[in-house]
Amino acid sequence: MRRYLIALGVLLVSLGWGGVTWAGIVIGGTRVIYPADQREVTVQLSNNGELPSLVQAWVDTGNPEASPEDSEAPFVIFPPIARVEPGSGQVLRLVFGGDRGLAEDRESLFWLNVLDVPPSPQRSEGDPVNFMQLAFRSRIKLFYRPPGLEGHADRAPAQLRWSLSRDPQGQPVLVGENPTPFYVNLSHLGLQGRSLEIGDGQLPPYGEVTFPLPGGVSRDVSRGEFTFINDYGGRVTRDFSL
Structure with missing residues (x-):
């Protein structure tokens, strides 16, 4: 299940597909700033689609191919996997888990990944069996900002x-x-x-x-x-x- 969720831009296609399933998760912002003096920061997700979505989130250090298991980023996300109903939302809590040698005199750059996997469409008897399902991954910048940096x-x-x-x-x-x-x-x-x-x-x-x-x-x-x-x-x- 995990390996399925972390696939980058998952595309499941069978020959002669009879429909398309789209996702609708939107991140509330284009970047995340993590001041080091805060215990955590939050990121708001919204499901603007018409179907529930299964969402997985993780942070990487710059390698877009890194999976949650491979990532060495010093952040923990709660919850890492969540189901978001249509018209509803989910708050992600990002917690810094240790410096791991990060520079103290400048910002460090990470990336927040949000993978949106919509459910398979429900079929009635006589509907086409084949379909195409798209999973969308959003990836935005996460800046870790140490305390006491000179300037603004x-x-x-x-x-x-x-x-x-x-x-x-x-x-x-x-x-x-x-x-x-x-x-x-x-x-x-x-x-x-x-x-x-x-x-x-x-x-x-x-x-x-x-x-x-x-x-x-x-x-x-x-x-x-x-x-x-x-x-x-x-x-x-x-x-x-x-």
Whole structure:
């Protein structure tokens, strides 16, 4: 049963399927912030579908293939498996189970997984036997925030440093440096009206990331803009100088 539940995006198909079953679990938020001075944090799940769903939740350290049994994340979730009725909800309680060598001078990033497995459809006599069942997995960021970090997370984006450079192959790149102990998550980055490829959009604490410049951006560009995602999932746009 456990191995069935943790399958990533479970897809059960039989030849000549006669119907589709969809899931409806929604997570109340796009990220989870876990302040180290709290005993636990909660995450609200809602079933917006028309059928009950069986939900399994776990935390991983960055490997999307990790199962609950394989995960080394220092978090415990109550309940790990729950049935959520349609139009109802379920509260997940996340409890930190120990530091396991986590850095004390910066945030650590984990991922909360919620696997939603809808029930098999009920059949009446004469209905098609074959059907397709989809299980949906949602995976959102979980930030563990140690106490006493210097500064404030909502001010970290304004402290980013931007400069132009070249990569080892000599191609022009934009360098973003994060001098703060907080993760900064970008959803957009632009120069001279051109959008840059941002990958996962993460600038880690005390780290830097390079972004290839798109064609048509001149080397004498002096300003740009970025959009970051704050603790509440909101998107905020700022200008920056090079």
